[in-house]
Amino acid sequence: MNQLPPYSQLRATLAIAKASLQSILRSPSAVVFSIAFPLVFVLVFGLLDNDGVRIDVGLHPDSDTATVSHQILKHTTYLNIEEGDTTLLFKELRKGSITAVIKVGKYNNQEIIEVVPSAAAIQSLPLLRSVLQGMVSGMNGKVLDHIKEHLANAQLNVPPTAFVKELSPINGRKYKMIDFILPGQLGFAVMSAGVFGTAFVFFSLRNTLVLKRFYATPLKRINIVLGEAISRVIFQSIGSTVLIVSGYFLFDFTLINGFSTFLLLLLLSIVGLIIFMGFGFIVSGISKSESSIPPIANIITLPQFLLAGTFFSISAFPPWLQVIAKVLPLTYLNTALRKVAFDGASLLAISSELTILAIWGVVVYILAARTFKWE
Amino acid sequence: MQEIIKVENLTKRYGSSVAVDGINFSVFKNEIFGLLGPNGAGKTTTLEIIETLRAKSSGTITVAGHDVDQAPNQVKSKIGVQLQAAGYYPSLTLRELIALFAGLYNVKVDHHHVLQSVDLLDKANSKFKELSGGQKQRFSICTTLINKPEIIFLDEPTTGLDPQARRSLWDLIKQIRNRGTTIILTTHYMDEAEYLCDRVAIMDEGKIITIASPIVLIDQLIASGFERTVEAKKATLEDVFLSLTGKAIRDL
Numbered sequence: 001m002n003q004l005p006p007y008s009q010l011r012a013t014l015a016i017a018k019a020s021l022q023s024i025l026r027s028p029s030a031v032v033f034s035i036a037f038p039l040v041f042v043l044v045f046g047l048l049d050n051d052g053v054r055i056d057v058g059l060h061p062d063s064d065t066a067t068v069s070h071q072i073l074k075h076t077t078y079l080n081i082e083e084g085d086t087t088l089l090f091k092e093l094r095k096g097s098i099t100a101v102i103k104v105g106k107y108n109n110q111e112i113i114e115v116v117p118s119a120a121a122i123q124s125l126p127l128l129r130s131v132l133q134g135m136v137s138g139m140n141g142k143v144l145d146h147i148k149e150h151l152a153n154a155q156l157n158v159p160p161t162a163f164v165k166e167l168s169p170i171n172g173r174k175y176k177m178i179d180f181i182l183p184g185q186l187g188f189a190v191m192s193a194g195v196f197g198t199a200f201v202f203f204s205l206r207n208t209l210v211l212k213r214f215y216a217t218p219l220k221r222i223n224i225v226l227g228e229a230i231s232r233v234i235f236q237s238i239g240s241t242v243l244i245v246s247g248y249f250l251f252d253f254t255l256i257n258g259f260s261t262f263l264l265l266l267l268l269s270i271v272g273l274i275i276f277m278g279f280g281f282i283v284s285g286i287s288k289s290e291s292s293i294p295p296i297a298n299i300i301t302l303p304q305f306l307l308a309g310t311f312f313s314i315s316a317f318p319p320w321l322q323v324i325a326k327v328l329p330l331t332y333l334n335t336a337l338r339k340v341a342f343d344g345a346s347l348l349a350i351s352s353e354l355t356i357l358a359i360w361g362v363v364v365y366i367l368a369a370r371t372f373k374w375e
Numbered sequence: 376m377q378e379i380i381k382v383e384n385l386t387k388r389y390g391s392s393v394a395v396d397g398i399n400f401s402v403f404k405n406e407i408f409g410l411l412g413p414n415g416a417g418k419t420t421t422l423e424i425i426e427t428l429r430a431k432s433s434g435t436i437t438v439a440g441h442d443v444d445q446a447p448n449q450v451k452s453k454i455g456v457q458l459q460a461a462g463y464y465p466s467l468t469l470r471e472l473i474a475l476f477a478g479l480y481n482v483k484v485d486h487h488h489v490l491q492s493v494d495l496l497d498k499a500n501s502k503f504k505e506l507s508g509g510q511k512q513r514f515s516i517c518t519t520l521i522n523k524p525e526i527i528f529l530d531e532p533t534t535g536l537d538p539q540a541r542r543s544l545w546d547l548i549k550q551i552r553n554r555g556t557t558i559i560l561t562t563h564y565m566d567e568a569e570y571l572c573d574r575v576a577i578m579d580e581g582k583i584i585t586i587a588s589p590i591v592l593i594d595q596l597i598a599s600g601f602e603r604t605v606e607a608k609k610a611t612l613e614d615v616f617l618s619l620t621g622k623a624i625r626d627l
Contacts, residue, residue: 005482007448015478019464019471026466208462213518215428216456217479218448 012219016227017234020113024197024235032224034193034239038185042243045181046251055128057082058089058105060114069104069111082315090291095342099128178251182338184310186243186265187330190272193236195301198280199293201228206284212375221374229277233270240269256344264340264347272333275357278364285371304330329360379526379557380425385434387420387581392418393451393569396581399432402526407548407558409572411565416560416578419459420483422528425559426456438523438589455527457518459534465504469495472503473521480522492546493517502549509540520551527551529560533567538613545571566613569593 024030059081063070074081082089082098088323092098099121103114113132117125205211205228244262247253255261279300287293304310306319308330313321325331336353339345347354380402387395395417400407410418421430427447437441439453463472470486477484490496493513498506506514512532519527529548533541536596541564548571552558562568568575569589576586585592 011481012479016554018478019467019475022466022471023466209458210464211461212428212605213456213458213461213463214479216426216451216454216458217476217522218451218481219479264434335476 006217007222009220011228012217013223013227016214016219016224019228020201020228021234022233024231029200029237030193030197033196034236035242037192038189038239038243039187039246040190042178042182042247042251045246046178054078054080055124055131056082056098056100057128058082058084058092058098060089060101061085063102063104064106067104067106067111069113072135073102073104073113074136076131078127083122084086084281093118094120099124108248145336159240176252176254178247178253179342180313180338181311182243182247182251182253183265184334185340186240186269186337187272187308187334188310189239189243190236190269190307190328191276191301191304193232193239194273194276194278195280195283195297196293197232198228198277199287199297200286200290203287203290203293206373206375207290225281230276232277233273236273237266240266254342256342261341261344265337268333268336268340270359271354272330274328275361278361281368282364282371285368287372304328307331307333311321328343329357332356332360376406378402379404379439380559381435381437382421382425383435385421385424385436386432387417387424387429388432393581395424398578398581398583400405400576400583400586402557403574405552405555405557406573407552407560407571408445409568409575410559410561410576410578411563411568412561417581418422421578422530422559422561426454426528427440427451428456432537443462445458452522455522455524457515457519457527457529457532459530461515462473463503463514463518466502468500469500469506469517470499472514472518476518476521482522484521489517489520492520492550494543507540509543512536512540512544516547516551517546524556526557526559529558531561532562532608533562539620541567542617542622545560584593 001179034304051061055078057079061083073079081091086101091100091103093101093116096118098118100115100117103116104110105114113136115128115132173228192200202211213223215221243253244265246255248255280297283293283296283300287296307314307317307325308328310323312328317325332353336345336350336357339350339353343349348364377503378401382398382400385395386393387400398417398421410420410421420429420583424431425438427443427450432621438450441449441453443450464475467475469490473484473486473489486499487496490499493516495510495513498510498514500604503511503514516532517527518528519529531549533544545567548558560571574586574588575592577584587595598616
C-alpha cells in the first residue's frame with residue numbers, strides 16, 4: 001500500500017466554509033435579514049433624523065430645589081430631566097444627547113433659570129426656549145392650571161417672578177440619529193444572523209443527513225462546525241461593511257477615528273456573531289421540528305430586539321425594565337459599538353462590556369455543548 | 376477469494392433491545408454484496424457500523440485491512456458512503472458540490488470526469504435541488520466515488536425511482552463494479568438483488584439467516600419441494616411497461 005500524504009483538516013474545513021458561504025449567498029432570507037432589513041432601518045431613521053416631542057435636558061446639581069421653577073421644571077411634560085454630576089452632564093451636553101444643562105437659582109427673591117445649550121443639539125433649542133418662556137410667563141401671571149394645582153399641593157406661596165438667562169452654547173460634535181441607530185442595527189443584524197441563520201442551517205444539515213455524509217469523510221466533526229462558522233463570519237463581515245459604509249457616506253455616520261474605528265466595529269460584530277451563534281446552536285439542538293425554530297429563536301431575539309437599545313435608548317425605559325435590559329448581551333454589544341463609533345473608545349475602554357459579553361459567551365457555549373445533537 | 380471486509384460477532388444494543396445480534400460475514404473483493412431483510416432487521420445499523428458512523432456494542436470489523444476501532448480515518452478514506460435519502464447544500468451546483476467533497480477527502484478531482492461517469496455531465500451547472508429523483512441518486516453515488524474508494528456502500532439506492540431510472544442505476548452499479556470497486560448495498564427489491572448481487576445475506580431480527588448467491592438460494596428452495604402457485608410467464612409487467620415506454624431515462 002502506498003503512503004498517502006497526511007490528511008489536512010484545514011483544507012477540508014475550508015472546503016466546507018466555501019460551500020457554506022456559496023449556500024448563504026444564495027439564500028434570500030440570509031441576505032434579507034443580515035443586510036437588507038437593517039439597511040432599510042438605517043435608511044428610514046437616517047431620513048427621519050431628530051424629531052422628538054420631549055426634550056432631554058440636564059439639571060445642574062447645584063440647582064436650588066426650593067424654587068418654584070425647580071418644581072415646575074420637574075413636572076412639565078415637554079422636558080425629560082436628567083440628573084447627575086456636572087462631568088456627566090457636560091459630557092452628554094457635548095455629545096448633544098441632552099439639549100441643555102439648566103441651573104435654577106434664586107437671587108433677591110427673583111428666580112433665574114440659567115440655560116447652557118449644546119451646539120450639538122441646536123435643532124431642539126428653539127423648542128426648549130419656547131417651553132421655558134411659556135413656563136416663565138406662566139409663573140409671572142398666567143399660571144397654567146396644572147401648575148397652580150401643583151403649587152397648591154406643595155403649599156407654596158404666590159409664585160415669584162422668574163426669567164431665563166441663556167448662556168453661550170457649549171461646542172461639541174453633533175450626535176445624530178444615525179449615530180444611535182446604526183450601531184443598533186449592526187447589533188440586530190449580527191444577532192439575527194447568529195441565532196436564526198445558525199439554527200436553521202444546522203437543523204436542516206442534520207435532518208437531511210448532510211452532516212452524517214460529512215462524518216463519513218476523515219474530517220473531524222468539530223471542524224464541520226468550524227467551517228460553517230467561518231463562512232458566517234465572512235458573510236456577516238460583508239453585511240456589516242455594507243451597513244457601516246452606507247451609513248458613513250449617505251448619512252454622515254460618525255467614525256471618530258476613521259478606518260481604525262471601522263475595523264474595531266467589524267471586530268465587535270464578529271465577537272457578537274460568535275456569541276449569538278451559540279444561541280443558534282442551542283435552538284437547533286432543542287427544536288423538535290423545523291417549524292419550532294422560529295418561535296424558540298424569537299423568544300431569544302425579540303426581547304433583545306426591543307429592550308437592548310436597538311431602537312430606543314434604554315434610559316427611556318422605566319427602571320424595572322432597565323434592569324432586564326441590563327442583563328441582555330445585545331445591550332452590551334450595542335453600547336460597545338456606540339462607544340467605539342462615537343467616542344472613539346479603545347478595547348480597554350469597553351472592557352466592562354466585553355467582560356459581560358465574554359461571560360455570556362461561556363454560559364451560552366456550555367449550554368450549546370450540552371444540547372447540540374450531532375445526528 | 377480475498378476478503379475485503381470481515382465482520383466478527385458484531386452486536387449492537389440500544390438499551391435492552393438488540394438491533395444486531397452477533398453476526399458474522401465477509402465481503403470479497405470486487406463483488407456486489409446484498410444485505411436483504413425487512414424493515415428493522417438491522418441492515419442500516421450494520422452498514423453504519425462498518426462505515427464508522429455508529430459505535431458498536433461488541434465484535435470486531437476489518438475494512439480494507441484496517442480495524443474500524445483502531446483506524447477509523449483510514450477506513451473512511453478507503454470507502455464511499457451513500458446514505459438513504461441524503462441531501463446536500465441544495466442551492467449549490469453539482470460542480471461546486473464535487474469541489475466540496477474533493478476538499479473533504481483531500482483529493483484533486485476533475486469534475487468533468489466524475490460527472491461523466493454517472494452520466495450527469497450536462498447537469499454540472501445545475502443546482503442539486505433542481506435534479507430529478509434518479510439524478511439525485513446518481514449524484515449521490517457520484518460523491519461516493521470522489522476519493523476513488525475500494526468499497527462503496529449503497530443504502531437502498533433505487534427506492535422511489537421509476538423503472539427506467541432504476542434500470543439505469545443498475546447499469547451504473549455494474550459499471551462501477553467492473554472498474555474494480557467492491558459494492559455493498561441494501562434493497563427491498565428482490566429482482567434487484569437477483570440481478571445485481573453476486574451474493575446476498577438475508578437478515579431478520581438482527582441475525583443473518585443465510586448467505587449465498589441468489590441462484591444457489593433459489594435452487595435450494597426448489598430442491599426443498601417449493602412450487603409457485605402460478606406458473607411464471609416469460610415476461611413480467613415491468614417488461615411490458617418498459618417495452619411500451621422505452622428504456623430511455625425520463626430525467627428532465
